[in-house]
Amino acid sequence: LIETFSTFARTRMPKLSRPDVDDILNLSTAIVIDQKRMGNNLRSTVGTATEINTYLRLLFSRLGKPFIGPSFYFSFNHPEGMCPHCHGLGKQVKIDLDLFLDKEKSVRGGAITHPHYKTGGFLWNELVNLAIVDPEKPLKEFSDEELNLLLYSEPFVIKNSKEKLAYNRTFEGIARKLEKAVTTKAEDETDEDEKNAYTRYFNYQTCQHCGGSRLNERAKSVTINGCTIDQVCSFELVDVLPYLQEIKDEISKPILRKAQFLLQQLIEIGVGYLSLDRAVGTLSGGESQRVKMSKQMDCNLTDMLYVLDEPSIGLHPRETENLLKILFRLKDRGNSIFVVEHDPDIIKAAEWIVDIGPGAGKHGGNVVYNGEPSGLENSQSITGKYLFNDKKNGFKRKAANGFFEIKNATANNLKNVSVKIPKTVLTCVTGVAGSGKSSLVHQCFDKQHPEAIVIDQSPIGKSSRANAATFIGVFDLIRKEFASATTADASLFSFNSKGACPKCNGQGVLSFELHFLDSVKTICDECEGKRYHSEVLEWKFQGKNIAEVLDMTVNQAYEFFTAVKIRKHFRLLQDVGLGYLKLGQSLSSLSGGESQRLKIAAELNRESNIYIMDEPTTGLHMSDIDTFYKIVKTLVDNNNTVVIIEHNLDIIKYADWIIDMGPEGGKNGGELIFEGLPEDIVNCERSHTGKYLKNCLQA
DSSP: OGGGSOHHHHHTSOOOOOOSSSOOOSOOEEEEEOOOOOOSBTTOBHHHHHTHHHHHHHHHHHHOBSOOOOGGGGOTTSTTTBOTTTTTSSEEEEEOHHHHBOTTSOTTTTOBOSGGGOTTSHHHHHHHHHOSSOTTSOGGGOOHHHHHHHHHOOOEEOTTTTTTTOSOSEEOOHHHHHHHHHHHHTBOOOOGGGOOTTGGGEEEEEOTTTTTOOBOHHHHTOEETTEEHHHHHHSBHHHHHHHHHTOOOSTTHHHHHHHHHHHHHHHHTTOTTOBTTOBGGGSOHHHHHHHHHHHHTTOOOOSEEEEEEOTTTTOOHHHHHHHHHHHHHHHHTTOEEEEEOOOHHHHHHOSSEEEEESSSGGGOOEEEEEEOGGGTTTSSOHHHHHHTOOOOOOOOOOOOSSEEEEEEEOSTTOOSEEEEEETTSEEEEEOSTTSSHHIIIIIIIHHHOTTSEEEOSSOSOOOTTOBHHHHTTOHHHHHHHHHHHHOSOGGGGOTTTTTBOTTTTTSSEEEEOOTTSOOEEEEOTTTTTOOBOHHHHTOOBTTBOHHHHHTSBHHHHHHHOOOHHHHHHHHHHHHTTOTTSBTTOBGGGOOHHHHHHHHHHHHTTSOOSEEEEESTTTTOOHHHHHHHHHHHHHHHHTTOEEEEEOOOHHHHTTOSEEEEEESSSGGGOOEEEEEEOHHHHTTOTTOHHHHHHHHHHOO
């Protein structure tokens, strides 16, 4: 592959070293299906990512009435098919003029607040010199025509631009130009709390002309069986399938067969509640992984090696069964399937188990067991101990101290749901994917109780400068320990301040932008990835320099430091199962489950009466779930209300109260199926959760 690039490109590509192993034998071509989000580009949807949209476009170009021609006429990513007003995005990007302009000031005085036009800057200078509008007049005195000329004028040639010593020869309205730049990138709107100095100026609104369908009027005029292509894309996947099955046409059989097969995989794998027009940037990590997996089911290659990272995340036990069927189908085609997993049902279904351990961090890294599942029970494996432990504990349910009430909730797919959430106990909100759990908790309960501490799986930092130690606030204490022991300034021990390596500015890596490839990062050759300049590394505390301390795991640091305050922070990280993390590991490299547990550790220092957690057992081994439950039990014993959205039966079985949503996902969900004790849900015939929980509760 590398040899296909030019010599120029090859010299600038990363120098990949050999893997840190002696031998890898009989290796097949590997396909990794991970949980990385599929980008934030509005032009990519579930339909385009799975290529179902491609089959639909072919179908409408062949069978649609009236006949209009080629399939690209139905593509919102093609000039012939896209809505001319939003350019196929379904959303129009508008500048917030109240934020963008300070009408009390003139152009010269800094009336335009956007960073591009800061006073004294290049673009500000151009605007003042060109004098398209009077640069001395306050904007509040501008006529509508003058304001429109400044903000939204079409590009026009500037007269006497040479005499005015201007770089630009044409002028385009400054708001129009910025809006066009964002539209060209097609990036979706950033969350409010993540908006920066540039993105905060833009508002996204559904396109008034196409109604969010992204297509032009010609494409929307063509129908098959009374439906246009944009209407079909707005259906839930469970409704698209029967629609296609109703189409009887010999010529279109190959197209229909392909589209129906992909839809069946998506529905079976538990994302039938999605629609084809759903932007991929709005999918969770688990949903992204399942969409990627469905694409592989349409791949006819054999002798491949599929590597999946915790595919059961976000899946109800019923959907885990369907996932296993799909994995075995891939295997039966002559492929090998490697799954990194904690889910007991998937582990038991495996035909070969490699168990790594016995502990985490420096206590792990050994092959504890390697063989058929039957031998795991008699090994020294912690996994085996929990997997084959059939003892059913007696469960003590704590009585509620009153109730919070939600009445007639209608957020998203909720159907006038009225429910009681008990105070001072552990409540688990359960149900299949898309059943309305998150809508009930986040859109309704959380909004009624803004004082609640919400701990979800959203990333806790995109900066490589933040790490676990800085996040929970222990790094300041560590730097003070170093400063006290060495009489040096505490800021010297920060790689974000005076102590930073001058070459990489404390990043530890050097980044090279390659316009034809992804940017390349290489370890800084001056500090060798340690982030600090050499003088700082000469200062030591108890025989270790600051870089060596950051390279310690939480467990090692707990043993190394004696200060009570520092050890208290590390103890919290150990309590949530993060003892194996290195102190200097950047937050951007953490998984969703690790991020959530780090938040839990940080929030345990705060006091609140209500805690909301969204699938907190994600990424946890069965032994870690016991540790996590002890934390939750401590919160409940201190009379806090804990509400957990969860699929994991090992947590649900401990709940004092269960609220089960369903019965299915999407439009077939949104109903309250059950509320009450775990012992009673097993008798509820409509509850899928009750069916699977039965085995956990019965002695």
